[in-house]
Amino acid sequence: xxxxxxxxxxxxxxxxxxxxxxxxxxxxxxxxxxxxxxxxxxxxxxxxxxxxxxxxxxxxxxxxxxxxxxxxxxxxxxxxxxxxxxxxxxxxxxxxxxxxxxxxxxxxxxxxxxxxxxxxxxxxxxxxxxxxxxxxxxxxxxxxxxxxxxxxxxxxxxxxxxxxxxxxxxxxxxxxxxxxxxxxxxxxxxxxxxxxxxxxxxxxxxxxxxxxxxxxxxxxxxxxxxxxxxxxxxxxxxxxxxxxxxxxxxxxxxxxxxxxxxxxxxxxxxxxxxxxxxxxxxx
Amino acid sequence: xxxxxxxxxxxxxxxxxxxxxxxxxxxxxxxxxxxxxxxxxxxxxxxxxxxxxxxxxxxxxxxxxxxxxxxxxxxxxxxxxxxxxxxxxxxxxxxxxxxxxxxxxxxxxxxxxxxxxxxxxxxxxxxxxxxxxxxxxxxxxxxxxxxxxxxxxxxxxxxxxxxxxxxxxxxxxxxxxxxxxxxxxxxxxxxxxxxxxxxxxxxxxxxxxxxxxxxxxxxxxxxxxxxxxxxxxxxxxxxxxxxxxxxxxxxxxxxxxxxxxxxxxxxxxxxxxxxxxxxxxxx
Numbered sequence: 082x083x084x085x086x087x088x089x090x091x092x093x094x095x096x097x098x099x100x101x102x103x104x105x106x107x108x109x110x111x112x113x114x115x116x117x118x119x120x121x122x123x124x125x126x127x128x129x130x131x132x133x134x135x136x137x138x139x140x141x142x143x144x145x146x147x148x149x150x151x152x153x154x155x156x157x158x159x160x161x162x163x164x165x166x167x168x169x170x171x172x173x174x175x176x177x178x179x180x181x182x183x184x185x186x187x188x189x190x191x192x193x194x195x196x197x198x199x200x201x202x203x204x205x206x207x208x209x210x211x212x213x214x215x216x217x218x219x220x221x222x223x224x225x226x227x228x229x230x231x232x233x234x235x236x237x238x239x240x241x242x243x244x245x246x247x248x249x250x251x252x253x254x255x256x257x258x259x260x261x262x263x264x265x266x267x268x269x270x271x272x273x274x275x276x277x278x279x280x281x282x283x284x285x286x287x288x289x290x291x292x293x294x295x296x297x298x299x300x301x302x303x304x305x306x307x308x309x310x311x312x313x314x315x316x317x318x319x320x321x322x323x324x325x326x327x328x329x330x331x332x333x334x335x336x337x338x339x340x341x342x343x344x345x346x347x348x349x350x351x352x353x354x355x356x357x358x359x360x361x362x363x364x
Numbered sequence: 365x366x367x368x369x370x371x372x373x374x375x376x377x378x379x380x381x382x383x384x385x386x387x388x389x390x391x392x393x394x395x396x397x398x399x400x401x402x403x404x405x406x407x408x409x410x411x412x413x414x415x416x417x418x419x420x421x422x423x424x425x426x427x428x429x430x431x432x433x434x435x436x437x438x439x440x441x442x443x444x445x446x447x448x449x450x451x452x453x454x455x456x457x458x459x460x461x462x463x464x465x466x467x468x469x470x471x472x473x474x475x476x477x478x479x480x481x482x483x484x485x486x487x488x489x490x491x492x493x494x495x496x497x498x499x500x501x502x503x504x505x506x507x508x509x510x511x512x513x514x515x516x517x518x519x520x521x522x523x524x525x526x527x528x529x530x531x532x533x534x535x536x537x538x539x540x541x542x543x544x545x546x547x548x549x550x551x552x553x554x555x556x557x558x559x560x561x562x563x564x565x566x567x568x569x570x571x572x573x574x575x576x577x578x579x580x581x582x583x584x585x586x587x588x589x590x591x592x593x594x595x596x597x598x599x600x601x602x603x604x605x606x607x608x609x610x611x612x613x614x615x616x617x618x619x620x621x622x623x624x625x626x627x628x629x630x631x632x633x634x635x636x637x638x639x640x641x642x643x644x645x646x647x
Contacts, residue, residue: 089372089385098409099385102372126381126563143562143594279426279590280409305588305596307562311426312595313588343642352635359626 088122088130090137092280092310100310101137103127109204114196116248121204127308129204131172133197133243141207143308144174147274149345150304150353152178153338155237155272155318156185157330157350162236163187166264168224168252170241171197173209179239180211181341182334189235191220191227193248225251228260236266240273245284253288258295258319270326271296271319278303278360279311286363292319300326301364302353304344315360316353327354371405371413373420375563375593383593384420386410392487397479399531404487410591412487414455416480416526424490426591427457430557432628433587433636435461436621438520438555438601439468440613440633445519446470449547451507451535453524454480459494462522464624465617472518474503474510476531508534511547519549523556528567536571541578541602553609554579554602561586561643562594569646575602583609584647585636587627598643599636610637 090100103124110121120132128141139147152175156162161184167175171192179188188211192198198219201209211217220227228238238261242249251257252273261271273292276284278301285301293299296319306314318326332347339346356364373383386407393404403415411424422430435458439445444467450458454475462471471494475481481502484492494500503510511521521544525532534540535556544554556575559567568584576582579602589597601609615630622629639647 085379087372087382089370089382094409096368097387097407099370099372099382102382102385104380124380126377279588279595303588305562305586305594307594307596311588311590312562313590339641344640346638346641346644348638349640352638355629355631355635357627357632358622358629361629 090135090310098280101140101308103130110200112196112200114194116194119196119200121200131200131205134247136244137308138243139172139174139208140308141205143306144208145343146304146306147309147314148174148178149342151175151239151241151272151274151316153342153345154302154316154326154350154353155239155270156182157335157338158270158318158320158324158326159236159268160331164235165189166191166235166238168227168238168240168242169249170239172201172205173198173212175239175241176211176217177208180214180216181338185216187216187218189218189220191222191224193221193223195221225257225260228257228264231264233263233266235264236269238265238269238271240271242274244276245288253291255291255294258292262295262319262321265321267321269321273317275301275315275317277309277311277313278315279313282360282363285315289317289364292317295319297321298323300354301356301360303356304353327351373418373593381563384423384591386413393483395479395483397477399477402479402483404483414483414488417530419527420591421526422455422457422491423591424488426589427491428626429587429589430592430597431457431461432625434458434522434524434555434557434599436618436625436628437585437599437609437633437636438522438553439465440618440621441553441601441603441607441609442519442551443614447518448472449474449518449521451510451521451523451525452532453522455484455488456481456492456495458522458524459500460491463494463497463499464621468499470499470501472501472503474505474507476504476506478504508540508543511540511543514547516546516549518547519552521548521552521554523554525557527559528571536574538574538577541575545578545602545604548604550604552604556600558584558598558600560592560594560596561598562596565643565646568598572600572647575600578602580604581606583637584639584643586639587636610634
């Protein structure tokens with residue numbers, strides 16, 4: 082009988098706790114780039130899975146929670162966003178969501194590792210469908226340098242990064258968030274994925290604190306994400322105003338967008354800002 | 365070098381997808397009862413973990429999400445609940461939460477397997493603290509028979525069962541829910557754990573449908589539960605009225621209860637009823 086191989090993501094300290102676990106039904110792709118190791122596996126339940134340095138980036142089954150909540154919440158807090166910058170997000174899922182907003186005229190993706198884009202084009206057509214849209218510009222390079230070089234240019238900036246280790250570490254500092262703030266138009270909004278409040282609350286609090294220092298106001302929200310450790314994920318919004326992103330969003334556009342989404346709708350938007358006591362106490 | 369042993373919960377089909385994974389730092393207890401196999405393991409990150417038939421029932425670190433949301437949401441939808449019935453819940457976590465409501469005068473726990481209660485007394489003092497409270501009555505026996513034998517007696521009934529396999533299978537049928545409905549006082553409310561909408565949506569829809577058939581109105585809500593597969597869990601409320609449990613709850617008592625909880629608060633209560641589109645479409 083053939084031996085069954087399983088993959089279990091190792092969480093933080095790596096030898097104590099696991100994240101997603103699944104049987105490896107097929108190894109579709111493996112590559113070592115100057116930045117990281119990319120693997121694409123297939124599992125009968127989750128479909129194709131992308132790993133970067135053995136951390137699950139997405140599964141075909143469950144990627145929609147993360148991409149819906151990272152993109153639509155900030156995009157609906159801006160009046161008619163036209164120019165969107167995505168830092169990271171080489172799989173294309175965030176581009177796909179941004180393009181659902183008819184008002185968006187340009188989406189720049191700034192991804193440091195072109196090999197991620199190429200792997201997504203090859204194995205994840207449902208995510209990479211937006212790469213060839215005429216509104217999309219792909220920039221291969223460092224997000225830190227990109228935001229330094231562009232001032233007051235984008236209405237919405239989304240940080241779709243890996244965890245704060247390896248190539249993404251500079252994307253979680255207050256220096257970077259200061260530059261992101263200056264890269265936004267006056268009514269602009271930033272949003273970043275900020276890790277698991279359930280299992281990495283210290284990280285969440287530290288990163289959120291850096292964002293709060295760099296913006297006029299900041300808000301944390303949470304949503305499920307079954308392919309990430311603990312299944313509960315956090316996102317932080319930085320604003321150049323005192324707007325309340327839980328209430329002050331474009332409900333008419335939100336209802337239109339909801340028709341195109343498996344997860345996002347206006348009630349979900351508002352509800353995501355209701356925080357458990359254990360998080361409120363630390364912010 | 366000593367070999368490291370890991371535990372990975374096997375989800376549903378058991379050989380394709382896993383739930384919680386962690387290093388086994390100590391095996392504290394193992395027993396085979398007439399109903400199931402009980403194990404208590406210890407992990408440096410999660411603390412003590414209780415397994416029934418190799419399914420994770422709770423971890424010390426993360427049990428609060430589930431017990432907060434299973435108990436406080438229904439208890440706050442009843443005006444001054446005095447008598448509470450918990451079916452299953454032999455670990456005691458649900459009793460502990462029910463006793464936080466000062467208006468509650470009696471809590472009956474109906475657990476089929478006394479060995480679960482004994483294991484919790486021995487290894488989980490933070491969960492089993494309520495067993496010796498004078499308001500608590502422990503009944504060792506079948507929940508199905510218990511509700512048949514008690515009519516219009518309880519203001520709130522919570523079904524804190526294992527998954528719909530093995531000893532708990534009869535706790536998910538419409539026949540059982542009919543008897544639960546008759547066991548409630550006229551203003552009474554029932555709540556049941558109803559599995560993961562992310563990874564078991566068919567189960568959720570089937571069980572919720574059975575509850576909706578047996579009650580005047582029914583509502584589904586969700587909350588994170590990092591120790592269960594996918595990290596996203598559902599609960600179904602059955603009511604003998606047209607009350608909206610997302611809005612018609614005792615906010616003053618909810619604020620008091622929130623002071624005693626890590627997860628539950630009135631905004632979390634309301635927000636839990638905001639459902640993703642993919643769930644709404646199936647209900």
